[in-house]
Amino acid sequence: MEERRQGKSDKTGTEKRHFHMNEEILRAHPEFHDPQLPSLEARIDMAATKVPKLAASAAEKAIAEWGRPATDITHLIFGTYSDGRAPSADLHLASLLGLRPSVCRTIINLHGCYGGSRALQLAKEIAENNHGARVLVACSEATLISFGGPDGSNLVGHGLFGDGAGTIIVGADPMANVERPLFEIVSASQTTILNIEHAIGMEFTKGGLDFNMSIHVPALLRQNIERCLLDVFGIGPVGVHIDGSIEWNDLFWAVHPGGPPILDGIEAALKLQPEKMAASRHVLREYGNMSGATIVFVLDELRRRWRKEEGERRPEWGVMLAFGPGITIETIVLHSAAMQFA
Numbered sequence: 001m002e003e004r005r006q007g008k009s010d011k012t013g014t015e016k017r018h019f020h021m022n023e024e025i026l027r028a029h030p031e032f033h034d035p036q037l038p039s040l041e042a043r044i045d046m047a048a049t050k051v052p053k054l055a056a057s058a059a060e061k062a063i064a065e066w067g068r069p070a071t072d073i074t075h076l077i078f079g080t081y082s083d084g085r086a087p088s089a090d091l092h093l094a095s096l097l098g099l100r101p102s103v104c105r106t107i108i109n110l111h112g113c114y115g116g117s118r119a120l121q122l123a124k125e126i127a128e129n130n131h132g133a134r135v136l137v138a139c140s141e142a143t144l145i146s147f148g149g150p151d152g153s154n155l156v157g158h159g160l161f162g163d164g165a166g167t168i169i170v171g172a173d174p175m176a177n178v179e180r181p182l183f184e185i186v187s188a189s190q191t192t193i194l195n196i197e198h199a200i201g202m203e204f205t206k207g208g209l210d211f212n213m214s215i216h217v218p219a220l221l222r223q224n225i226e227r228c229l230l231d232v233f234g235i236g237p238v239g240v241h242i243d244g245s246i247e248w249n250d251l252f253w254a255v256h257p258g259g260p261p262i263l264d265g266i267e268a269a270l271k272l273q274p275e276k277m278a279a280s281r282h283v284l285r286e287y288g289n290m291s292g293a294t295i296v297f298v299l300d301e302l303r304r305r306w307r308k309e310e311g312e313r314r315p316e317w318g319v320m321l322a323f324g325p326g327i328t329i330e331t332i333v334l335h336s337a338a339m340q341f342a
């Protein structure tokens with residue numbers, strides 16, 4: 001990112017967040033402070049270059065680690081809430097990375113914090129149904145689309161959210177001696193907690209993207225999470241022992257850190273040991289809630305920790321959880337390619 005500001009808040013569980021925002025931008029755009037003034041167009045203008053650029057810096061690192069040329073990417077799925085026009089950030093990212101003109105692009109917009117897991121599920125479907133496909137999943141978010149002053153309606157969002165981009169390359173049948181898989185996406189599913197569609201919402205207004213987060217979100221997730229997980233584990237070919245009494249602590253957990261009470265509630269509902277949420281809490285502390293990109297950071301933090309924990313037993317199976325408007329709960333069952341962390 002070119003410009004950064006860091007903010008600290010104890011209650012939100014964040015110590016550091018990154019924003020594409022500085023005093024110069026605010027001086028040039030006094031309308032960003034005032035929700036009564038039209039600012040959407042200026043925000044979309046800025047996001048149109050910043051969002052794909054941020055994604056490109058993450059993707060370049062992922063492609064370098066993957067070890068194959070960018071032109072071997074066959075599909076691109078771009079998740080963001082920060083974009084508002086077409087051609088969109090997906091096309092700009094493809095051009096920044098030098099992807100082939102025939103790359104099949106999909107943009108998923110306004111999924112909020114479950115955008116990353118939705119993109120991963122779509123990538124799995126594409127990879128398994130198109131021989132040799134390699135899907136670049138890119139999630140990139142810039143809070144400038146919603147940033148506002150203290151008089152705005154979204155103070156909780158301003159306290160929690162940060163900018164960030166995360167990318168993952170998804171494929172089937174890894175190429176021997178070249179590709180080193182980190183996680184296998186075993187199964188993926190989506191559930192909606194019905195009749196509370198206004199609990200988490202986003203809407204484009206003349207003053208930018210307006211977020212709505214009900215005070216009831218943490219409790220709703222806490223009350224519904226175990227039933228949702230039991231549904232998933234009851235139907236999925238997950239390869240773990242299912243006898244009706246799952247020990248959730250036998251799994252590893254990559255949970256979207258929507259805010260401290262969300263992590264606390266899930267931890268309590270599933271009786272998880274505190275270290276199960278350590279990667280999620282670390283990402284919230286260091287980067288804030290980066291919406292759809294956050295879950296990529298959590299997976300990255302898990303593998304970083306596993307690499308450090310020499311000789312210790314790592315769970316083979318795990319769960320990725322993300323939530324967003326609906327309230328939608330996305331669950332992905334993961335299998336760790338453990339040899340990569342040894």
Ligand SMILES: CC(C)(COP(=O)(O)OP(=O)(O)OC[C@H]1O[C@@H](n2cnc3c(N)ncnc32)[C@H](O)[C@@H]1OP(=O)(O)O)[C@@H](O)C(=O)NCCC(=O)NCCSC(=O)CC(=O)O
Binds near residue numbers: 112156214216291
């Ligand atoms: C906002 C918080 C940091 C505040 O934490 P605190 O430790 O201070 O304690 P608390 O929860 O008791 O709340 C303190 C005060 O904030 C108010 N408060 C809490 N949550 C609120 C909300 N969503 N909207 C408006 N006010 C809220 C309480 O009523 C209380 O007010 P008073 O002091 O007057 O009694 C936390 O509650 C939090 O992280 N909430 C989760 C936010 C959330 O829904 N995240 C999901 C993001 S959406 C996402 O991740 C997916 C997506 O975007 O798609």
